[in-house]
Amino acid sequence: MTIDLHATCPATAEFHEEIVQFVFRSAVSTGLLQNARAMLDAAPRELAESFEQAVRTSGLAS
Amino acid sequence: MPLKIVVTLHGIRTRGQWQKQITPYLARYGLIPYHLDYGFFGVLSFLLPWTRANRVQWLRTELRDLMDRTGAKRVSLIAHSFGTWLALEVLQAENGNIRFDRVVLTGSIVRRDFPWGSTLLRKRWLQAVRNERATGDWVVRAAELFSRLAGPIAPRAGASGANGFIAPCKGMHEHRIAGGHSEVLNISNYDKWARFIAYPRLPDDHLRRVRMLVQQIRALAASQLGVDVALVRANIFVPSASALRMIPGAWDNMTWAPEHDIELELDHGSTGRAFTDGTPFSIRRRGASWSAGVLPGPEQAKLNPRLQWVLSLPIGRLVTHDDLTVAQDVVGVLNVDGLDSIPAMLQTPGDPTLKTLVFTLWASTEKIRESLALANTGEPLHDD
Numbered sequence: 001m002t003i004d005l006h007a008t009c010p011a012t013a014e015f016h017e018e019i020v021q022f023v024f025r026s027a028v029s030t031g032l033l034q035n036a037r038a039m040l041d042a043a044p045r046e047l048a049e050s051f052e053q054a055v056r057t058s059g060l061a062s
Numbered sequence: 063m064p065l066k067i068v069v070t071l072h073g074i075r076t077r078g079q080w081q082k083q084i085t086p087y088l089a090r091y092g093l094i095p096y097h098l099d100y101g102f103f104g105v106l107s108f109l110l111p112w113t114r115a116n117r118v119q120w121l122r123t124e125l126r127d128l129m130d131r132t133g134a135k136r137v138s139l140i141a142h143s144f145g146t147w148l149a150l151e152v153l154q155a156e157n158g159n160i161r162f163d164r165v166v167l168t169g170s171i172v173r174r175d176f177p178w179g180s181t182l183l184r185k186r187w188l189q190a191v192r193n194e195r196a197t198g199d200w201v202v203r204a205a206e207l208f209s210r211l212a213g214p215i216a217p218r219a220g221a222s223g224a225n226g227f228i229a230p231c232k233g234m235h236e237h238r239i240a241g242g243h244s245e246v247l248n249i250s251n252y253d254k255w256a257r258f259i260a261y262p263r264l265p266d267d268h269l270r271r272v273r274m275l276v277q278q279i280r281a282l283a284a285s286q287l288g289v290d291v292a293l294v295r296a297n298i299f300v301p302s303a304s305a306l307r308m309i310p311g312a313w314d315n316m317t318w319a320p321e322h323d324i325e326l327e328l329d330h331g332s333t334g335r336a337f338t339d340g341t342p343f344s345i346r347r348r349g350a351s352w353s354a355g356v357l358p359g360p361e362q363a364k365l366n367p368r369l370q371w372v373l374s375l376p377i378g379r380l381v382t383h384d385d386l387t388v389a390q391d392v393v394g395v396l397n398v399d400g401l402d403s404i405p406a407m408l409q410t411p412g413d414p415t416l417k418t419l420v421f422t423l424w425a426s427t428e429k430i431r432e433s434l435a436l437a438n439t440g441e442p443l444h445d446d
Contacts, residue, residue: 019332020411022342022420024387036422039286047278047426054428058380060387 033060066163067094067134068259069125073143073169074108077101080247084140087252091260093138098124108144109208114217118151125152125160136163136189136303138259142247143201146170147219153187162188163303166255168246170195171205172227173220179231186304190233192258192440194246199224201243235439258440262300262309262394267443268433269311272298275430276396277314279423283373283398286419287405295401298377299326299333300394300434306333309394318366324357331357336374336395340388342420344373344411346404368401371408375424377431389424393434396427 040048068088072078081097088095100117139162141149146167152160165188182188202223209219226236257265264272276296284291297313299306306326326334332343347370375396378389407416433443
């Protein structure tokens with residue numbers, strides 16, 4: 001999976017640097033899911049369940 | 063968030079006993095009931111165009127007076143039978159001068175091809191509709207039949223209270239029960255109607271779950287960004303009356319009270335962009351102030367002066383389209399933000415740990431999405 005970061009407002013150079021869009025390209029990779037799950041290891045159960053529900057219902061892991 | 067006034071309107075051959083019964087249910091969610099009564103209106107009166115027109119004019123006057131006296135820009139509505147027809151005749155006749163917030167139709171005789179999507183929800187003459195219909199309602203079918211047979215003297219009526227609307231659209235919620243014309247006025251529905259109208263104010267069951275998840279997301283963000291959790295906050299913005307506003311109470315560590323009333327344009331700043339684009343955005347403060355164009359002056363003045371950065375996560379169904387993962391059917395935006403300083407990770411947006419963190423926080427909003435979607439239709443939280 002790759003993530004592109006786009007500055008999204010062309011108005012000024014300063015503004016250009018300040019607002020960042022996180023663009024997630026391609027289906028979510030196994031690596032990212034593993035890293036995300038590791039990040040949630042110490043998190044409360046409800047948060048991990050919410051994450052897994054998103055992965056399951058969106059088909060991101062398929 | 064302004065208090066909501068709820069106008070109730072009865073049907074024909076009744077004085078609306080249900081209007082009195084529903085008052086405590088509305089009060090429970092901080093709603094202000096305003097019961098209208100146009101007297102006993104018989105079937106013969108309904109058949110005559112001039113008596114119907116007389117009642118339409120009466121309702122226009124009542125609503126204008128109510129809005130003038132209260133200063134309300136919109137009112138919500140619960141109507142039954144002929145009351146549904148009256149209310150939508152007024153809405154069309156006023157051409158945007160009178161606007162509704164959230165509307166509950168029960169035993170509706172509004173025509174089934176009513177142009178919700180093309181003329182109403184898009185023009186924001188109203189925000190959302192819950193159509194409570196009964197499959198065995200012969201009264202609304204009789205109204206539709208009369209409308210077809212009676213030609214020019216007939217009201218433009220339909221059996222939407224039995225068969226629903228032909229072209230539902232975003233903001234239109236259909237609910238069906240088995241039963242007849244009066245059974246939709248079942249007392250067991252009143253709580254759901256009150257919840258529906260009170261949205262985006264969340265009832266306790268949804269608020270408890272949403273607040274818990276917001277707290278957990280804030281804590282995870284702080285620990286991964288390596289900053290003091292006391293300097294990290296979280297809140298949720300949802301669309302309400304043509305702007306994005308914070309859901310009262312669905313926040314954590316938001317102690318700067320003026321911020322609770324911030325109104326954002328739908329595409330403004332990182333919150334607005336996340337809402338419209340369906341992808342996460344972050345924004346950082348540079349120098350003494352935020353860049354021009356991020357927030358209009360009066361709204362910027364409400365910001366906590368210590369605020370340094372915001373990460374905006376759209377709350378919607380995550381899907382992959384055309385090689386992009388985006389949130390679809392976005393119901394709001396979860397903002398995680400911070401005071402006093404900008405974490406090092408946020409200053410290097412290409413950091414792989416930041417990428418993982420943004421994705422993890424974003425996907426973890428799923429149960430918040432579920433609660434907001436249910437609350438938006440008036441439905442309670444189901445057990446997991």
